[in-house]
Amino acid sequence: MVGIRSALWRLIGGVALWCCVTTAVAVEFKQAITLEEAIQQALAWHPSIATAKARLEEQAQRERQARAGYYPQVSANAQSGYQGRRDEQKYSQALTLSVSQMLYDFGKVRADVAVEKAAVVGRQAGLLKAIEDTLHNTSAAVFEIWRFQRLESMAKEQHQALSDLTELVSERHLKGAASRSDVAQSKSRVESAFTQVLQYRNQKLLWQNRLASLLGKDSALAVGDAPTLDTQNSCAYTEESLEAAPSLIMALAERDSAVATADKANARMRPTISLDPSLTHHVKAPNWSNQDAPDKTEYGVYLNVNMPLYQGGALSAERKLAHASRLAAESEILSERQRILEALFTSASQLEVFAHQRQVLERREILSIETRELYQQQYLQLGARPLIDLLNAEQEIYQTRFERINIDTDTYLMGITCAHELGQLHRLFELGDAQIQGVNLTP
Numbered sequence: 018m019v020g021i022r023s024a025l026w027r028l029i030g031g032v033a034l035w036c037c038v039t040t041a042v043a044v045e046f047k048q049a050i051t052l053e054e055a056i057q058q059a060l061a062w063h064p065s066i067a068t069a070k071a072r073l074e075e076q077a078q079r080e081r082q083a084r085a086g087y088y089p090q091v092s093a094n095a096q097s098g099y100q101g102r103r104d105e106q107k108y109s110q111a112l113t114l115s116v117s118q119m120l121y122d123f124g125k126v127r128a129d130v131a132v133e134k135a136a137v138v139g140r141q142a143g144l145l146k147a148i149e150d151t152l153h154n155t156s157a158a159v160f161e162i163w164r165f166q167r168l169e170s171m172a173k174e175q176h177q178a179l180s181d182l183t184e185l186v187s188e189r190h191l192k193g194a195a196s197r198s199d200v201a202q203s204k205s206r207v208e209s210a211f212t213q214v215l216q217y218r219n220q221k222l223l224w225q226n227r228l229a230s231l232l233g234k235d236s237a238l239a240v241g242d243a244p245t246l247d248t249q250n251s252c253a254y255t256e257e258s259l260e261a262a263p264s265l266i267m268a269l270a271e272r273d274s275a276v277a278t279a280d281k282a283n284a285r286m287r288p289t290i291s292l293d294p295s296l297t298h299h300v301k302a303p304n305w306s307n308q309d310a311p312d313k314t315e316y317g318v319y320l321n322v323n324m325p326l327y328q329g330g331a332l333s334a335e336r337k338l339a340h341a342s343r344l345a346a347e348s349e350i351l352s353e354r355q356r357i358l359e360a361l362f363t364s365a366s367q368l369e370v371f372a373h374q375r376q377v378l379e380r381r382e383i384l385s386i387e388t389r390e391l392y393q394q395q396y397l398q399l400g401a402r403p404l405i406d407l408l409n410a411e412q413e414i415y416q417t418r419f420e421r422i423n424i425d426t427d428t429y430l431m432g433i434t435c436a437h438e439l440g441q442l443h444r445l446f447e448l449g450d451a452q453i454q455g456v457n458l459t460p
Contacts, residue, residue, distance in 0.1 A: 049241030052159045055232060056446055059155040060148065062233045069147040073140040080133040086126035090117045100303050107303030115295040122289040128281030132274050139270030145440055146263035151231075152446060153437040157430060158228040162240045164426040165221035168419060172217050175415040176210040182411060183207050185397075186404065199404040206408050246445065248432020252365040254439060259357065263440040268353045272346035279339035286332050288324035295319075360438045364431040371428050375421065382417040389414060 050058075060066065094113040099106055119126065183203040189195035225237035232238065259265065299313045325332065389410040395402035436442045 048236060049239045050159075050228075051240070051242050052156065052244035052246070055155050055159050055228065055238075056152060056448075058232045059151050060448075063147075063151045063231065065147045066144070066151060069140070069144040073137070073144050076133065076137045076140040080130065080137050083126070083129040083133045086119060086122075086129060091115070092117075097301075102303075108301060109303050110300035111297055111302075112300060113295060113297045115293065117291050117293045120290045120292055122284065123287040124280060124284040125289065128277050128284055131277035132281060135270045135274035135277055139267050139274070142263045142266035142270065145443075146267070149263060149437055149440050149442050152442040153433060155228070155231050156244070156246070156433055156442070156446075158224055158231060159240055159244050160426050160429050160433070161224040162221060162228060162238075163244055164422060165217050165224060166240060167422045169214060169217040169221055171415060171418050171422065172210065172214040175412065176207065176214055178411055178415075179203065179207045179210050179408070182407070189397075195404070202404060203408060206412070210412075244429075246429060246432070248429055248436065248445070251432040251439075251441070251445065252361050252368065252435035254361060258439050258441070259354070261440055262353075262357055262438060264353050265350065265357065268346060268350045272343060272350060275339050275343035275346050279336060279343065282332055282335040282339055285325065285335075288322050291321050291323070293319045293321050357438050361435055364435045368428060368431050371424050371431070375424050378417050378421045378424070382414060382421070385410060385414045385417055 092115050094115070095111075096113070097110040098108070100109050101107075183200070183206075186195050186199050186203045190197065190200050222237060225239060228238045229236060260269075295317050297315045299315075302313050389407070392402050392407045392410045396404060396407045433442065433445075436445045
């Protein structure tokens with residue numbers, strides 16, 4: 018009865034595993050994607066990039082609007098109504114053309130342009146950051162999917178190896194060469210291995226759905242080919258490459274904007290000199306009783322000087338606000354610089370550790386395989402080795418392989434993180450302007 022029950026449980030577990038494996042293979046076969054395809058689809062679809070491009074265009078128009086202060090301002094006016102003089106009231110119609118040309122304003126327009134230009138630089142960096150974020154999130158999802166696809170496949174191999182060993186132990190038990198406890202123990206390891214398969218499959222599906230979300234898809238996506246990327250020198254940096262980091266450029270732009278705002282506040286406390294010619298033509302001019310013949314056309318040329326005397330403290334507050342904004346921007350530059358350097362140093366040190374760990378794991382796997390062969394011989398032929406040692410040796414081999422897969426993936430992810438912090442992922446993927454919708458990525 019016990020033998021029938023154990024056989025039934027093996028059959029149920031095998032059918033369940035076969036069903037899951039078949040489903041997973043079907044999904045991956047139908048919806049597999051490569052790293053390059055995922056990158057291109059994400060860049061073409063992701064709304065954060067479209068939003069950043071629209072913000073940049075908006076700010077570019079603001080800069081053009083500020084530059085318009087250098088040019089003449091032409092306006093036309095038409096008026097009609099009644100005019101009065103003493104006890105007379107006459108109807109009049111007039112057309113007026115006026116021009117105003119700023120001659121000197123002590124840097125008001127220049128400061129306005131500087132403020133908007135700094136904002137344009139910030140928006141350009143924001144667009145680059147949106148592209149880099151999309152590249153980072155998408156590539157990380159692809160490598161995570163590949164990690165758990167490999168881990169799941171390796172876990173299946175482990176499950177099959179332990180199942181084969183369990184069958185061998187069961188045969189020895191039927192022949193009286195193994196105890197019932199050995200059979201139960203080996204079956205327990207098989208069930209544990211199957212649980213590990215399900216855990217890796219669950220993580221794989223989570224990342225596959227994450228990738229589908231990044232690409233705007235409504236179904237999980239598998240990775241068809243092994244993703245590769247040259248991240249060997251991603252964590253190396255120079256002062257120039259550090260200054261080109263998008264987040265640092267944005268902080269620098271905030272500082273430049275604050276400095277220009279302070280200059281603008283100082284300039285607004287000084288006069289503005291402008292030349293204002295005007296031409297007025299009376300379509301219907303009033304004919305007053307004490308006037309012979311009214312002139313229908315009048316013109317004038319004026320030199321105007323305009324200077325604010327008191328604004329309720331607004332200009333002084335604007336200067337103080339600009340000073341506070343500049344101090345905050347300076348602190349943000351230092352903070353962002355420190356954050357980037359910390360991320361680079363941390364990733365670089367982890368990469369060194371990973372390189373040493375991988376060498377250790379390679380030697381460890383060779384020794385584990387040798388140990389398993391010796392234990393298997395001692396257990397099957399000599400009976401001098403307990404089953405638990407053989408089971409541990411078998412799982413030690415796969416544990417080493419699991420760790421190697423994790424280290425390989427983490428090595429890529431660390432390199433991607435370094436390139437992302439420096440804003441160099443688009444260069445790492447060798448993406449030109451045409452491939453990222455014509456965006457100029459030169460800082």
